[in-house]
Amino acid sequence: DAKTTQPPSMDCAEGRAANLPCNHSTISGNEYVYWYRQIHSQGPQYIIHGLKNNETNEMASLIITEDRKSSTLILPHATLRDTAVYYCIVRAYSGGGADGLTFGKGTHLIIQP
Amino acid sequence: DGGITQSPKYLFRKEGQNVTLSCEQNLNHDAMYWYRQDPGQGLRLIYYSQIVNDFQKGDIAEGYSVSREKKESFPLTVTSAQKNPTAFYLCASSTPTRAYINEQFFGPGTRLTVL
Numbered sequence: 001d002a003k004t005t006q007p008p009s010m011d012c013a014e015g016r017a018a019n020l021p022c023n024h025s026t027i028s029g030n031e032y033v034y035w036y037r038q039i040h041s042q043g044p045q046y047i048i049h050g051l052k053n054n055e056t057n058e059m060a061s062l063i064i065t066e067d068r069k070s071s072t073l074i075l076p077h078a079t080l081r082d083t084a085v086y087y088c089i090v091r092a093y094s095g096g097g098a099d100g101l102t103f104g105k106g107t108h109l110i111i112q113p
Numbered sequence: 114d115g116g117i118t119q120s121p122k123y124l125f126r127k128e129g130q131n132v133t134l135s136c137e138q139n140l141n142h143d144a145m146y147w148y149r150q151d152p153g154q155g156l157r158l159i160y161y162s163q164i165v166n167d168f169q170k171g172d173i174a175e176g177y178s179v180s181r182e183k184k185e186s187f188p189l190t191v192t193s194a195q196k197n198p199t200a201f202y203l204c205a206s207s208t209p210t211r212a213y214i215n216e217q218f219f220g221p222g223t224r225l226t227v228l
Contacts, residue, residue, distance in 0.1 A: 034215055043117075043203050043219025044156070087155065091215060099163075100146050100171050101215060103155035 004088045009108040018075040020107050022088030025069040030092045033064060035073045036103070037084040044087065044103070047073065083111045116140065117220035119204050124225045126198075134189045134223050136204030145187035146205040146217060149173060156203060162187055191225065198227045 005023040012018040024033065034049040048055055048062045050071070055062045061074040075082055087106040117138045126132045136145065144163045148156040148171075158171030162181040176195025181187055187206075191198045201224050205217040 032215070041201075041222065041224075043205070043222055044217075045219070046216045049215065089215075099169070100148070100158035100161050101156075101217060102158070102172075103148075105153070105155050 004090055004104055006086075006088050006104065006107045008105065009110065011110050011112055012075075012078050014080060014111050014113050015077055018078040018082065018109055018111070020073040020075075020086050020088075020109060021070065022073070023070045024088070024090045027068050027090050028092075031090050032092065033062065033068075033071045034089040034091070034101075035060070035062065036087045036089065036101075037082075038087070038106070039081075039084045047086075078109075078111045080111050080113060082109065084109060117204060117206055117218055119202075119220040119223050122221065122223060124223055126225070126227050128227055129193045131193060132191050132198075132225065134191065134202050134204075134225070136187045136189065136220060137185055138187075138204075138206045138218075138220075139185060140206055140208070140218065141184070142206035142208050142218070143184070144207045145181070146207075147171075147177070147179065147187070147189045148203045148205065150201040150203060150222075159189065159202075198225060200225060 032051050035047040036044040038044040047059050050062045064071045085106040085108050087103050120135045146161040147159040150156050157173050159177050160179045162168035165184050168181050178190045203222045204220040207217045
């Protein structure tokens with residue numbers, strides 16, 4: 001799996017858009033970008049994933065650069081409940097099976113009131 | 114409600130004792146996973162099972178054992194051979210279809226402290 005680099009922490013004001021960057025310069029053509037988040041002392045929660053097109057769901061938007069070497073997770077209107085550690089993971093589809101994921105240290109996003 | 118349950122939430126054991134952590138899911142998921150998380154760190158994969166009666170070692174399997182006798186259950190035993198067992202343990206599951214997008218559903222975790 002390609003290595004990812006994320007800032008260790010970020011602050012964002014409540015109600016503003018939170019933009020979380022992720023660098024994955026060694027990503028290969030068959031690898032997807034996945035985002036999970038982990039609220040303190042809970043299990044991680046899947047947010048979104050994408051290959052090369054921008055993606056949006058009810059939780060967030062994912063913007064992937066044209067060269068696919070970096071991406072940004074956008075929480076459009078951050079709330080205090082969005083305070084969590086956000087993990088960017090790059091890997092290929094699991095194919096016929098389902099092996100585990102590799103979580104780095106992620107970005108600790110703190111939403112300020 | 115469908116979901117993954119882990120019990121207990123907090124567990125204390127004396128050094129040298131084996132301890133078994135419970136993980137149950139009623140999501141009808143085929144695949145289940147165990148991860149370990151240390152303070153300020155990401156998750157590391159211990160074991161995973163893609164189907165009943167089959168499981169594979171993850172990145173840090175030494176000192177741990179698992180069984181998968183039922184689809185719903187994937188207990189993890191932390192043995193006395195595990196040198197630093199104090200950690201937050203997370204169980205997860207996924208379906209074959211959802212596994213294609215690497216979406217895993219996580220339980221609430223068990224915080225194990227070895228005294």
